[in-house]
Amino acid sequence: MIFSLLIPLILQNNANAKIYIDIDSPSFQQFPIAICDFNNISNDAAQTSDLGIVLADEIKFYLSMTGIFNILNKKSFLEKIEAGNAEAIEKIYFPDWVLIGADYLVRGNITQEGKQIIADCRLFDVTRSERLMSKKYNFIDSSKKEVAKNIASDILLTLTGDEGDFHTKIAFVSKKRSVSDVHIIDYDGSNQKKITSHQSLIMSPRWSPNGKLLAFTSFKDGSPKVFIRNMETGIERKVTFFDGLNLCGSFSPDGKKLLLTLSKEGLENIYYLDIETLKLKRLTHNYSIDVSPTWSPDGTKIAFVSNRSGSPQIYVMDANGNNVRRITFEGNYNTSPSWSPRGNRIAYEGSIYGKYQIFSVDHEGNNLLQLTFDNADNESPSWSPSGRQIVYSSRSATRNRLCIMNANGLNMRILHEAMNPSVMPVWSPRFKQ
Amino acid sequence: MKEKITLTLILFVIALGLALFSGCAEKKAVVSEGTTQEQAPTPAAKEAAPQEEVTLQDINFDFDKSNIRPDARVIMKANADMLLKNKNYNIIIEGHCDERGTAEYNMALGERRAQEAKKYFINLGVDASRMKTISYGEERPLDPGSNEDAWAKNRRAHFVIIE
Numbered sequence: 001m002i003f004s005l006l007i008p009l010i011l012q013n014n015a016n017a018k019i020y021i022d023i024d025s026p027s028f029q030q031f032p033i034a035i036c037d038f039n040n041i042s043n044d045a046a047q048t049s050d051l052g053i054v055l056a057d058e059i060k061f062y063l064s065m066t067g068i069f070n071i072l073n074k075k076s077f078l079e080k081i082e083a084g085n086a087e088a089i090e091k092i093y094f095p096d097w098v099l100i101g102a103d104y105l106v107r108g109n110i111t112q113e114g115k116q117i118i119a120d121c122r123l124f125d126v127t128r129s130e131r132l133m134s135k136k137y138n139f140i141d142s143s144k145k146e147v148a149k150n151i152a153s154d155i156l157l158t159l160t161g162d163e164g165d166f167h168t169k170i171a172f173v174s175k176k177r178s179v180s181d182v183h184i185i186d187y188d189g190s191n192q193k194k195i196t197s198h199q200s201l202i203m204s205p206r207w208s209p210n211g212k213l214l215a216f217t218s219f220k221d222g223s224p225k226v227f228i229r230n231m232e233t234g235i236e237r238k239v240t241f242f243d244g245l246n247l248c249g250s251f252s253p254d255g256k257k258l259l260l261t262l263s264k265e266g267l268e269n270i271y272y273l274d275i276e277t278l279k280l281k282r283l284t285h286n287y288s289i290d291v292s293p294t295w296s297p298d299g300t301k302i303a304f305v306s307n308r309s310g311s312p313q314i315y316v317m318d319a320n321g322n323n324v325r326r327i328t329f330e331g332n333y334n335t336s337p338s339w340s341p342r343g344n345r346i347a348y349e350g351s352i353y354g355k356y357q358i359f360s361v362d363h364e365g366n367n368l369l370q371l372t373f374d375n376a377d378n379e380s381p382s383w384s385p386s387g388r389q390i391v392y393s394s395r396s397a398t399r400n401r402l403c404i405m406n407a408n409g410l411n412m413r414i415l416h417e418a419m420n421p422s423v424m425p426v427w428s429p430r431f432k433q
Numbered sequence: 434m435k436e437k438i439t440l441t442l443i444l445f446v447i448a449l450g451l452a453l454f455s456g457c458a459e460k461k462a463v464v465s466e467g468t469t470q471e472q473a474p475t476p477a478a479k480e481a482a483p484q485e486e487v488t489l490q491d492i493n494f495d496f497d498k499s500n501i502r503p504d505a506r507v508i509m510k511a512n513a514d515m516l517l518k519n520k521n522y523n524i525i526i527e528g529h530c531d532e533r534g535t536a537e538y539n540m541a542l543g544e545r546r547a548q549e550a551k552k553y554f555i556n557l558g559v560d561a562s563r564m565k566t567i568s569y570g571e572e573r574p575l576d577p578g579s580n581e582d583a584w585a586k587n588r589r590a591h592f593v594i595i596e
Contacts (some may be wrong), residue, residue, distance in 0.1 A: 291541040336538075
């Protein structure tokens, strides 16, 4: 209902499909951006004088969350905007912005009539003295956080060609003594909710590609079974309940299949389940433990963990189970693969110097990168839909955190910190606005 | 399991008594190891009068391994003898891991430990239909400590006697 108020009035995008920032290049550095307080040009400006500042601060908050911007301090700004002057938004002396090191500049006007607020937002390329984006947002005061999120998302889309991860959630397992439940939390760390109450052990939550279903393993009935929960209705369906282990894997990109680890034939091997017909197909036939399968974004390959070489390592196979090849060779304990939605990299956790750290490697086993280095156990990486960020759990003797970092390991921020261990975070797809 | 439904009430009471007994033995073991860790609820623990003692001893494993160690073979032989003497009882074999490593992989490793113990019992003549396996991974440690002693205790197969 709030979202209907956020329909943009005008969309002028001078940038066409050009991508201004290639944040995937190895030489990527954070981009300096200046965000001015929005100029209140209402007739009765006194009433809403803070709104322009609050809105700019919220946009900064969300843009800083992407890890790709260096938000310049407004105290360094040389050019002042004439308060209340609607034309000032486009009157820019670019050399003043070049001088303070800004590559990009955001300015906006606010007009308020009764409860209706319109934010007119502009984005400029400072070095080219060029306007990249001009867009109006119609909203009410109570939804200014949401509108700031949308503005940040549009700025990111204009500059990088991708809207970012603002409209996503992270599901995770919160453990309280011997009971664990699935919780979800927004990308900005707000709005944490407990969504299961099994009074039991729950693990391995996995989102369906459209975000409407969440599969997980629960010991609700006394032993591990796989459940699929409809996130809209809250109805849970038990989908596998074989003897022994029923451990949740991941959904196929088309949402029709769910990968699993089952031990019904005496060996922990990988299967997939057709969600509609509940038909099973066995994919691995090895004597080893095969576990934690994750689909490639194009659906043609599956990465998983196997101890067939004597220790747990990451392997990739074709989606029909053929052509298995090992991709990790460093260290003797590599687990929890997560396939990047942007293609060829796989994040995982590996044991090094007695701690677990996050690594990524391409799907052929090349270009290995260690992403975390701190004195904690960093586990269970999961990629954001943009493929530019990774959420993971970070635990030490003194603290339990969920953290988000850029895909290159930089710009870590704490998503969630609590007394109880928070583990197995999984990033949702984007939710439609 | 299905034929058990037809058991008489008397048999049921005896079974419950045995179940309690195994529960007591389990608690004793925990206390003697100097911990206060609460055990995971098992399907067996209920109140009843104690009967003849039928207990099965845990076996331990090496880190990231599921093979039955030489020291465990002796225990498994004694456990199997106990099961062969008391054919009325079925067991649930619980596989457990220490806290190190990945929870998901450990869930599979715990299952493999339980499966290996089951196979070992089958080779010693115990009927496969009397045994079920369950993995608790690293989620139900016997000793909550984070040291080699605790880890060694926690890497185990535990045998729960039912009916």
